[in-house]
Amino acid sequence: MHITIIGCGYVGMAAARHWRNQGWTVTGTTTTPDRVPQLEEVVHRVQVVRGDDARALHAILQGQQAVLLSIGAPHPSAYEKTYLDTARTLVDVLRGLPEIGYLLYTGSYSVYGDRGGAWITETTPATPANRNGEILHQTEQILLAAANDTLNVGILRLGGIYGPGRELDGILGWACGMTLSGDGSDFSNWVHLDDIVGALAFALKERLRGIYNLVGDEPLPRAELLKRLCEQRALPPVQWEGTSQGTKPYNARVSNQKLKAAGYELVHPQIRFESPG
Numbered sequence: 001m002h003i004t005i006i007g008c009g010y011v012g013m014a015a016a017r018h019w020r021n022q023g024w025t026v027t028g029t030t031t032t033p034d035r036v037p038q039l040e041e042v043v044h045r046v047q048v049v050r051g052d053d054a055r056a057l058h059a060i061l062q063g064q065q066a067v068l069l070s071i072g073a074p075h076p077s078a079y080e081k082t083y084l085d086t087a088r089t090l091v092d093v094l095r096g097l098p099e100i101g102y103l104l105y106t107g108s109y110s111v112y113g114d115r116g117g118a119w120i121t122e123t124t125p126a127t128p129a130n131r132n133g134e135i136l137h138q139t140e141q142i143l144l145a146a147a148n149d150t151l152n153v154g155i156l157r158l159g160g161i162y163g164p165g166r167e168l169d170g171i172l173g174w175a176c177g178m179t180l181s182g183d184g185s186d187f188s189n190w191v192h193l194d195d196i197v198g199a200l201a202f203a204l205k206e207r208l209r210g211i212y213n214l215v216g217d218e219p220l221p222r223a224e225l226l227k228r229l230c231e232q233r234a235l236p237p238v239q240w241e242g243t244s245q246g247t248k249p250y251n252a253r254v255s256n257q258k259l260k261a262a263g264y265e266l267v268h269p270q271i272r273f274e275s276p277g
């Protein structure tokens with residue numbers, strides 16, 4: 001099998017290693033020529049390409065059976081160019097490549113917006129809390145609309161990503177001993193890299209169609225998450241300044257039942273506090 005990973009970053013590289021070990025022929029893309037040697041260690045073929053370059057994408061995707069789109073905007077002002085321009089270009093290109101049977105995309109649960117900490121499922125309407133959340137939702141819609149008799153489209157809505165090299169300690173540990181605004185009652189949802197790779201592989205194998213949340217079993221209020229993290233590091237706890245105010249763009253408890261019901265078993269259902277290795 002031949003698969004191309006458009007956006008071979010943290011997630012894309014881990015998925016590439018997995019599929020390569022499974023005997024797949026893997027192509028990975030980057031926009032950064034300096035990353036080519038690093039990617040050559042994990043994929044069979046590296047291409048330097050931007051997602052809005054239709055001609056280059058068409059050439060790369062010849063002879064492929066599956067595509068993983070796992071792009072990430074380099075900064076918040078680049079969301080439209082990164083996500084929407086790539087999705088529109090890719091969908092156009094795929095129309096001329098009917099041998100590609102599966103398109104998989106790593107989306108984000110941020111499309112649900114601020115739900116006041118309520119439980120949500122894939123049937124909960126997306127109500128993004130800001131423009132970039134809207135762009136991510138539009139990206140999903142563009143990709144889903146490309147599905148047809150020959151092309152399956154699967155979307156995993158990821159929680160906050162953590163794992164080796166991106167430990168929670170490094171993402172959140174700065175807060176231990178600090179005073180933060182609000183009361184920390186807003187929820188966040190996380191997913192370990194092992195489960196992203198596992199669920200991508202599962203989705204591809206089962207040709208999952210449509211939207212699936214991909215988070216651990218444990219949505220936690222920020223205060224509880226930071227309490228556990230600071231305790232684990234034997235550092236002073238976070239002090240909270242008062243009541244919670246303003247929009248919390250990720251404040252929801254995301255259900256992973258649909259993916260589990262499809263047959264996926266989480267590797268790390270509970271949050272893991274690993275130290276940077």
Ligand SMILES: NC(=O)c1ccc[n+]([C@@H]2O[C@H](COP(=O)([O-])OP(=O)(O)OC[C@H]3O[C@@H](n4cnc5c(N)ncnc54)[C@H](OP(=O)(O)O)[C@@H]3O)[C@@H](O)[C@H]2O)c1
Nearest residue numbers: 007008009010011030031032050051071072108158160161
């Ligand atoms: N970070 C989180 O906690 C989180 C949470 C939920 C969902 N997600 C989603 O998960 C996905 C993967 O995240 P990640 O951490 O693996 O991202 P990442 O490490 O930042 O990698 C992103 C990849 O996208 C490539 N890219 C950026 N702009 C592009 C463009 N215009 N055209 C083509 N490729 C482009 C980058 O190219 P270079 O190689 O040149 O850098 C890089 O290879 C993203 O879609 C992100 O939205 C992330």
